[in-house]
Amino acid sequence: AQSVTQPDIHITVSEGASLELRCNYSYGATPYLFWYVQSPGQGLQLLLKYFSGDTLVQGIKGFEAEFKRSQSSFNLRKPSVHWSDAAEYFCAVGAAGNTGKLIFGQGTTLQVKP
Amino acid sequence: SAVISQKPSRDICQRGTSLTIQCQVDSQVTMMFWYRQQPGQSLTLIATANQGSEATYESGFVIDKFPISRPNLTFSTLTVSNMSPEDSSIYLCSVRTSLDEQFFGPGTRLTVL
Numbered sequence: 001a002q003s004v005t006q007p008d009i010h011i012t013v014s015e016g017a018s019l020e021l022r023c024n025y026s027y028g029a030t031p032y033l034f035w036y037v038q039s040p041g042q043g044l045q046l047l048l049k050y051f052s053g054d055t056l057v058q059g060i061k062g063f064e065a066e067f068k069r070s071q072s073s074f075n076l077r078k079p080s081v082h083w084s085d086a087a088e089y090f091c092a093v094g095a096a097g098n099t100g101k102l103i104f105g106q107g108t109t110l111q112v113k114p
Numbered sequence: 115s116a117v118i119s120q121k122p123s124r125d126i127c128q129r130g131t132s133l134t135i136q137c138q139v140d141s142q143v144t145m146m147f148w149y150r151q152q153p154g155q156s157l158t159l160i161a162t163a164n165q166g167s168e169a170t171y172e173s174g175f176v177i178d179k180f181p182i183s184r185p186n187l188t189f190s191t192l193t194v195s196n197m198s199p200e201d202s203s204i205y206l207c208s209v210r211t212s213l214d215e216q217f218f219g220p221g222t223r224l225t226v227l
Binding site: 032034036041042043044045046049051090092094099100101102104105106107 | 115118145146147155156157158159162172206208209210214215216217218219220221223
């Protein structure tokens with residue numbers, strides 16, 4: 001079955017500390033992987049995506065993610081968290097081509113301590 | 115990228131009524147979709163809005179409950195029919211670009227009393 005697991009429902013980090021949000025997926029075909037961020041009352045903003053090639057991808061707002069096929073993981077990282085990064089983060093997996101069906105994880109809520 | 119707008123941004127509706135949500139994209143896109151995000155939950159695909167033909171619905175979603183229109187390559191509507199409190203959710207329009215990037219609108223927050 002196709003699925004995305006974000007093991008951490010809630011994470012709290014101090015401002016300036018590093019961050020890693022975990023994402024594991026189960027997908028039959030070659031996956032397209034996405035990370036989105038949703039601030040309270042807002043829609044989803046695309047942080048970064050992985051389709052192929054270099055397994056370390058850079059995104060907006062200083063985020064990066066690493067695709068590890070052997071571990072079926074696509075973890076999101078940021079070296080130094082800012083208070084404005086507090087939000088909910090969703091990992092999603094989909095396929096190439098004429099489909100917009102993304103399977104989302106349950107999300108990780110990030111709280112940033114001053 | 116694609117800039118997506120939705121109307122209304124939020125609404126409070128009475129049980130048994132219907133609400134139509136509009137989605138407008140700033141460029142022509144082939145693929146448009148409607149997702150639902152129930153309170154405290156993740157996102158679930160409702161249907162693919164096909165231009166010039168009937169929408170393609172995911173398991174658990176039916177046309178009578180969620181009729182969709184797609185008159186052109188930049189616009190779509192989703193109607194939530196005969197609403198009940200269980201329909202209280204955020205409804206999001208999404209598009210996939212020719213580069214396979216997928217973007218989401220700001221969402222419509224629906225509360226059914």
